[in-house]
Amino acid sequence: MSAEAVKGAGGNLLLNKFFQTILLSNVLLQIGIWVRNFAILMYVTDKTNADEFAISLMGFVEFLPIFVFSFIGGTFADRWKPRLTMIWCDFLSALSVFIVLITLLYGSWHMVYLATFVSAILSQFSQPSAMKLFKQHIPEEQLQSAMAMFQSLIAIFMVLGPSLGVISYQKFGIEVSIGVMGVAFLLSAVVLFRIPRDREVERTEAGAEQRFVQDLKDGFAYVWRSPVLKSLGGTFALAGTAVGIAHTLGLFIVLERLEQPKEFLQYILMVNGVAMLVGGGLVMAIAKKVPPQKLLALGIFLSSVCMVGIGLSTSVPLTLVLQFISGLGFPLIQIGISTMILQWSEESYIGRVNGVLSPMFMGMMVIMTLVAGQLKSVFPLVGIYSAAGGIMFLGMLLLIPLFKHKPLVAGAEG
Template identity: 50%
Template sequence: MLTNRYVRTILLSRVLLQLGIWIRNFAILLYISDITHNNPQYVSLISVVETAPIFIFAFIGGTFADRWRPKLTMVWCDFISAITVFIVLLAVRSGSWYALLVGTFISASLSQFSQPSAMKLYKKNVPADGLQGVMAMSQSLVAIFMVLGPAIGTFIYLKYGIEASLILTGVLFLGSSLVLTSLPKDDEEEVSSGSSNFLKELTSGLRYVQSNRALRTLSLTFGVTGLAAGLVQPLAIFIAIEKLGLSKESLQWFMMANGAAMLIGGIVIMGIAKKVKPQFLLATGLLVSALCTIGVGASTLVSVTLILQIVSGLFYPCIHVGIQTLIMRNTEGPFMGRVGGAITPIFMGMMLIGMALSGYLKDSTSLFTVYVLSGCLLFAGVVLLGPLLKKKQASAKQQAM
């Protein structure tokens, strides 16, 4: 796969981008945590600005990726992200830390235009039988940086500070843009006329989801699991500080353990995915995640919390593989992009609501209560999958007869 020029170049670009993103995200997390004295509302706001663009621009970015030249789109998105980081650096030097949130939002928004363009180039220039391997490689890259990223980001911030972290981030984004310029020039036919109406495309996708029972079920499951994820994602740092009595910098080790387990779990799931029905794979992943989430909220022991993070990471690929397989099996080819564009914002929108509420819920109740609520929502996701589970069981009985 690495002999393919497009795969090699885009993956190198993604290595630089992932490194820059992790350095930026952890530097901002630790810096804002320092200057706000671990204020949970400001800490949760960081996660909101990192995630909101996925909800806002997921469908828009996919639509424009089909209308714009993919190489040019990727180059300019990374270049503008780099310039934005340097502008934010100037603002931080003048004492305005809110600029960190604005800059992160802009950079994350641009990635929603860049990522679909990369997928478009893969589809056009990678043989059909090699696409699955390329996607697996891309997912493995993300998992690797979930292991290495927190440690690298924390080390650079603690050793050199926020300004150095931002400078390095800007350089890495700029490097990604330069790497992408080595791709062959975009073909003229890759640019569509753009005559199709955006609102009609969106409405068509929503109607298709509404008319498909399996996709409706997945949408509901997406919604509750997104809310569950959003409630606890910004509060992980408080598990380390309040529950375990550790420093906020220790969060990196739990994230690294979780990321390493995800990498191992992904490899295992790739081997058994064809033997297990996707709906059972998804239900198992949600059930284990629910138990682990409640356990993490209750645990006051480092060893127990670490084990729960590892177990959760091992089963997370069940959720990812189950969801993607169910969407592919229950969606007609011409609607794949629009269905993804319609369903993904449901998950991200509910996740954003959870993130926005998490800090307030923690202040008004307790950290444990928020984690229990998140776990209960994941259990609800398993219950909502009931129609799909019953449908497949009924089909199996009919085949047996």
Template identity: 50%
Template sequence: MNRRFFILDRNTASTLTNNSHAKSGSLFQNRVFQSIIISGLFLQIGIWVRNFAILLFVMEKTNGDSFAVSMISVAEFAPIFLFSFIGGTFADRLNPKKTMVWCDLLSALSIFAVLVTLIFGTWQAVFFATLISAILSQFSQPSGLKLFKMHLPVEQMQQGMSFYQTLFSVFMVLGPIIGTFMYDTFGIQVSIAVTGIAFVLSAVALAFLPNSNQTEREVASKTTLWEEMKSGIKYVLQKKDLSLLGLCFMGAGLGLGLIQPLTIFLVTEQLGLPKENLQWLITANGAGMIVGGALVMIFLKNVPPQRLLALGMLSNVIGLSIIGFSSSIWITLLAELFIGLMLPCIHIGINTWILQSTEGAFIGRVNGILSPMFTGSMVLTMSLAGILKEMFSLTAMFEASAVLFLIGLSFILPLYNMKIVESK
């Protein structure tokens, strides 16, 4: 699933006045926050239509081959491991508005190129659609995170993250339904075309973002890319909380990658249902996320992010353990609902933690270092998931995933009562 988090144009006195007003006013009056929400809306439509159309299309073309299905996820997540650090470093140097707009436009272009190949009968090109979009997101996502850091005061960061997470949660419910409907009704070609149009509309929304701080980019240009990459690694290693967060990421990534490609087999084999019923498991998870995001935004907005993260990790351990043994659709749905309810604690906790603990000049590189620790671990087990499924039962795979989440939780427990010192 693609995520965007969101420098500030200070070239004129009027812009400074507007920014000051936005910061002191309501979160929803913030121009950057509004643009990002609208962009995120279009992106979620495109991503879910693409993901479900490609999944169902590949399942149909390969007769449910587990290796082919797992390769869809590898195409989506492997670029995060390979390009995240480079993309994060460039995000600390380039104009974030232009970076984000161009990435969406290039993603749309790649989608339309895939559509052309599909028309001429090369169905394997659908993997290319996911791959290119995933690569480009590694340049746009950290640019958005820098915008988010500089445009929101610290007291609104967790609320902003909660609202943005709720948008994703809504599409966890609607996305599978929309994606399945589009593929079943119109087929793969129309679904891919809709994805491309959605990316173009996202770029249009981002065009209303303010420009970046030119002075900051001029300073960044005086150092080499390699020097900035080394300074980013040194920065993370010197901060104990970020280093332990990275180890937590690795445990969670290993656990998630082990089951990510196999959920559809949980439906078809363990529960004995048609593959289209996957949408109801995702819907239950998404419904929980909507409620969970609202609860964090209203009742838990002042809870320290490391405590939110620990609560979310523990909930995954419990929920995955139940799913692994369940052969009842209702128990599995309730477990997915419970995981979804607590999942915003992980997403909001992680992103708020990074935003509060990291200096603005290092946001891109910190994100570019920590993300591959999670994604690289996930891609490793994801690549092996299809093979391991043939060797072990689905129950064993889900229980092993729960254990890996528990190991990840153990790394951040020493920070449970730590007070995060905000970096500017």
């Protein structure tokens, strides 16, 4: 993604100090996250001899905190200074990782789950704070382009990340891999000091507990009043159900349907990542021409079709092609969702809107990560993936009535 392409999309985002900083911070976070995801997955798989429950538990400890803390994190994101919130979250993530490393050296291997658990909790305070900063520092006409470029960076790590995690684990072991995670999170916290200082947050006379409960209620009411955000919540729930199944059982597609070793999963995700990079570039090209709700619908449609195909396929080439097509749709989904939340929410409500909608997705995802392993013991993978694709398709249908809606202007309600 070139600077010229960004400039053509509404101004040179790469000259924006905030955008430069958030990209650099995200590079460091992605290194830590991908080393965490794959090094720990390989470690747990080796330790448990590919036990279905142990592998699904990895997804559970990652997504349960997201569901539980998303409401709280989103509400506090609207009350706290977002820059300082992000810095503290990265610093505490690094601290928790180093504590896990020490206990791993002297205690039980099960402590690796804690690194994922704590990081997932803190992300629920950091992520909505980042959304608020995007709203503050990126001009409205550049939001979708900024999200496309941000998603392209994530796509690059979808290509590089799996191999980074696997190589780190195979060459250096779990201890060094966890150390890399901690250093990456710590450096991200340092980089975030470059972001301009936060605005002063308004203080109220009401007690903290009373104010928090009222803010939480206001967030739910705000989403309920908006037909766009309300429908988006339904789509989130259906998509979370489908993605929870596919995310948890992806390793078994490799082991059973394709009859490949567990390490082959990294190549599937690399293909997916290349496609995401291409898809992010396509969104940059059409960002000002296609509304985000149509981008989201198209991305979900592609994912639903490919999900069914991946479940049916026993051919490595066909599965890789389907993963590529699915990867093209993923940036459409992520950019569409992020842009819709930013465009249909007032700045003072962004954290709470994110906190209300994310659990719709994550809640179902948490349930399915825990249930998927049990479903697999009863139903064939083909049937499970076909059902997941059908559920994803229903989520796309909910978006069709939103095609006629226009974004918020001048603080009006959705």
